[in-house]
Amino acid sequence: MSKWLDVMCWEATDERAEDALRGLGSPARRATVGRHRRVGLTLLELVVVLAILAALSTVAVQSLAHSVDQTRFEVTQRLLADIRSACVGDATNSMNASDSIRGFVADVGRMPTTLDELLLNGNNLPAFAVAPAAATGQPHDDVLAPRGWRGPYVKLPIGATNLRDGWGRPLSFLLGATTGQLETVGSLGADGLQTLATGSVNYNTDLAITMLPQDYRGAMITGQVYRLDNGQRVAPTATTVRVRLFGPDPAGTAATGLVASATDIDPLVAQSGTGEYRYQFTAPTIGPRVLRVEIDDQPAGAPTHIVIRPGETLVVDLRVP
Secondary structure: OHHHHHHHHHHHHHHHHHHHHHHHOOHHHHHHHHHHHOOOOOHHHHHHHHHHHHHHHHHHHHHHHHHHHHHHHHHHHHHHHHHHHHHHOOHHHHOOOOOOOOOHHHHHOOOOOOHHHHOOOOOOOOEOEEEEOOOOOOOOOOOEEEEOEOOOOOOOOOOOOOOEOOOOOEOEEEEOOOOOOEEEEEEOOOOOOOOOOOOOOOOOOOEEEEOOHHHHEOOEEEEEEEEEEOOEEEOOOOOOEEEEEEEOOOOOOOOEEEEOOOOOOOOOOEOOOOOOEEEEEOOOEOEEEEEEEEEOOEEEEEEEEEEEOOOOEEEOOEEOO
16 A cells, blocks of 8 residues: 555656656747846847947047147137236336336337247346346446346246147247237137137137237336426536436347437436426336436436336436535
8 A cells, every 4th residue: 555655656656746847848938038047138129238338438538529629728828818928017017106017028128029039038038137227437337237037937848848728739929010029819719720810619719919119118207307496396407417227238239328308308408497407218118127327428326227018108207416
């Protein structure tokens, strides 16, 4: 009896195993198992993903290119502003009476003739100094006139040896037709070609600055030469009265006395009725300068230090003993 039951249980177990195997082989069961096993993407899904990635990459590249051009554009703008300041000084400070004017023109008495002159003293200009305007024992040897090259006037990036725009190209420049000195400095923009401004943001547009004589010359210096008599201003007793202006010699030598130009009165003539000696002449280049009176060809009175600013008319009365 026991053996018969064992046989029956074994046969039943075999039948259940066969039923289980047949169940796995059914189409519905295979589909269910297949869904659990698939972990990849179909070809269509891959194409859609790649298309999205390509679109995002295009937008990112265009945005990056715009950002790079904007940075290079701004770098070029700042460089041109630095060059203007290096040549004619900082316009934001020039209106403040307490601030002097610094820059190539103020130091040397003229504009540069090349861009390199802002970086290197290739013309062997005198080094900057505040020194006597004449040799010891000569008239006006007590006049201390600032002058000379004290560059470099533009700070270059580390490793750079010349002035280049934000796109790495050398800057272009033009000299004035009448002055022979630096007048226009510019960049050809992103494309390196001459492109006129259109009014919209265009990185191919040329960038330029122009520095005309009115940007680095004063308008006029005028005033009265007088002495005090019982507290009253009177004309000095003299045969000749001159006013000299001391500053850097544009030719590049030591400071020299610059007599008033041919359009001014030299020697000064006493005005009828008042006996005043008045002087007036067109101001030279901007910067710190020194005025001094000569009476009968001899220095008279203390030197008077002034600062000439662009387009400014200075009224300076000069007292003599």
